[in-house]
Amino acid sequence: MALSGTLLLTLMTMAPPATPAAPATDNKSCLRCHAMATLAYRDPGTGEIVDLAIEPHALSHSVHGELDCIDCHEGEFDRYPHPSDAANETLSCLGCHEKDDTEDNIARYQSIDAEYAESVHATSDAPEVEGFSCHSCHDPHGFRASQVGEKIAAIVRDGNQVCLSCHEKLRDPFSPHHAWLPNREKHWDAVRCLDCHTPLSDTEQKVSHRILPPEESNRDCVNCHSKEPSLLNRLYQYRSEEDLATKGWLNKAVFNDAYVVGMSRNATLDLLGLIVIGLTLLVLAAHGYGRYKAYQRTKGDPK
Amino acid sequence: MNALYLYSGWVRAWHWLNALLFLVLILSGASMHFAGTGWLLNFEIARPIHNVAGILVTIGWIGFVIGNLVTDNGRHYRVHLRGFFQRLFSQMRYYGYGIFQNEPHPFHPSAEMKLNTLQQLSYLGVMYLLMPVLILSGWAFLFSIYLPETLFGLGSVWVVAMTHLTVAYFLALFVLVHLYIITTGDTLSSNLRAMITGWHRETHPESQG
Structure with missing residues (x-):
């Protein structure tokens, strides 16, 4: 991932440790260096800055928090300096995730595969999508699925942050792309990009991996605000569940945060x-x- | 002058509390439903007001039903079939024709029967049919996650919303007609006074048929 130009390149200044007595295989050893926020280097081939920093808190709270670094990074990373070919390691989500060969799990990954193949991230000709992979959105060092009980605002913010880390221009208040959307900022605080930019899927998966291009995305207010059952249920029922889990039934009955403006409207x-x-x-x-x-x-x- | 004590204390207290809650519910409900229209309450304010008033109206309705079971007020809601259609038509004829001819009221309340047949039918429909549907659909809005995902092939939340909306329109209609009918007593204000004091007064009892 490219970082801003003001980044300090600290890798070069680091003193290599004395010859280790035993290979370092625990996460602590790795994080001794990789927890530094500014750890990075400039790729001699492309000139791009390659970020090597890991946020230890995000890692330990991520879905991979229980794993050791070397479970995925199988090269000879126990030595420093790491061998130069270690950087060419190939990591594949499906390599690990398909080890769970229960029928449900296989079907799940097959449907994700099929959805992703139609995603704008897979079909677009734009140069930016070159090299797009699972990791582009699901940062393996920080990703975790949201749980009922978490603050919706935080789930929305974290989810949208993934999209906005590449689609930076959308943050510009004068960006024309969402100018049609009433209460644009309010929508961005309350619903995820994915809620409008994915089709409704019939699978177990709550959100499809087929990201839609703008012209195919949901622009119809009533799909969320009144009649379309699946989209409305996705938003309203999730919020209701969240309200009940965190606030109790009396607060739910009094405040009902799930209610969406115009939900009961019918011309x-x-x-x-x-x-x-x-x-x-x-x-x-x-x-x-x-x-x-x-x-x-x-x-x-x-x- | 003939005076009858028709409306006991609890009935009047319930009636006025319910009336107040109806107005609050109509105003806050319209504010949520038509959110964004200038002259209504702010959506964020209307939502908790509507919910609290809805909870209170539910408690009030349960109180009304229990009150009708344990006191003799309940007898006014039991339909007597003998002469039912004749009484119904004479009441309808009065409102549609007789009232413009200054005919006397065809119905005279008594301690045994304080509601005329038309009144009785509309109150039965409102209190024992529309109100339960309104209350249940209101609570279903709040606890929709306990409903199946679809009802009759449509999304549950939408079915609940449309039911609540339809019944709400019917009840708003009832309130309008009710407010007007109040003025059709012996004088413009005699029915209103009766619900405040409990005493029903007729100035010309001798003209009873």
Whole structure:
């Protein structure tokens, strides 16, 4: 991953440790160097800066937090300096993840594969997507799936951060790409990019890996705000579950944070309802006028 | 002058509390439903107000049903079939025609029967049909995760929303008609006074049929 130009290249200044008595295989040894935020080098071939820093807190809380570094990095990393060909190691998610060969798991990865093959990240001709892989979004040193009970704002922020780390221009307040979206900032705080930029999937997987290009993404407000059951359920039911888990049923009943503006709207019912109410008011007014006339007659002609 | 004590203390207390909650629910509900329209409450304020009023109206409704079971107020909601259609039509004829001819009211409340047949039918429909549906759909909104994902092939949350909306329109309609019918008593304000004091007064009891 490319870092900003002000980065300090610390690798060169590091003193190599004295010949180790035994190969260092524990994470602590690796993190002695790799926990440094500025650890990086400039690739002599491409001139790109290659970031070698690992955020230890993110790593230990990630889905891979229980693993040893060398479980994935199988080259001869126990020696320093690392052999020069160690950098050519190939890591593949499926290499490990397909070891779980239960039917469910295989089907899951097959559906992810199929979805990803149609994703804009796989089909686009843009030069930026060259070399796109699972790791481009799922940073193996920090990724973890969100859990019910976490703050939704934090899940949304972390999720969107993944997209925005490449799609930087979208942050620009004058960017035209989401100008059509009412309450743009509010949407960005409350829903993930993925909620509009993926199709609804029928599989167990809550979110599809087929990322849609802008022109195919959801632009229809009612899909979330009123009738489309799957999208609405995805948003509303998740929030309801989260509210109940963290706040208890009384707070849920009073505040119901899940409610989305316009959820109950239906043009036909609203029109019908308002017409019937309007007509009723007219009839009542006419009835009252008739009674008033009758009352005047009694005054003019007392019995 | 003929005076009858028709509305006991708990009925009046329940009625006015319910009336207040209805107004709050209609205003806050419309504010959520039509959020973004200028003259309504702010969505963020309307939401907890609507929910709290909904919880209170639920408690009130349960109190009303229990009250009707344990006191003799419940008898006013039991439909008597003898002469039912005749009473219903004479009441409808009065509102549609007789009232403009200054005819006397066809119905005179008594301690045994305080509601005319048309009134009784609409209150039965409102309190024992629409209100339970409104209350259940309201709570279903809050605890939708315990519902199946779809109802009748449609997303549950949407079904709940449309049910709540439809019943809400019916009840708003009821409130309008109810407010108007109040003025059709012996004088414009005599029905209103009866629900405040509990005493129903008729100034010309001798003209009873």
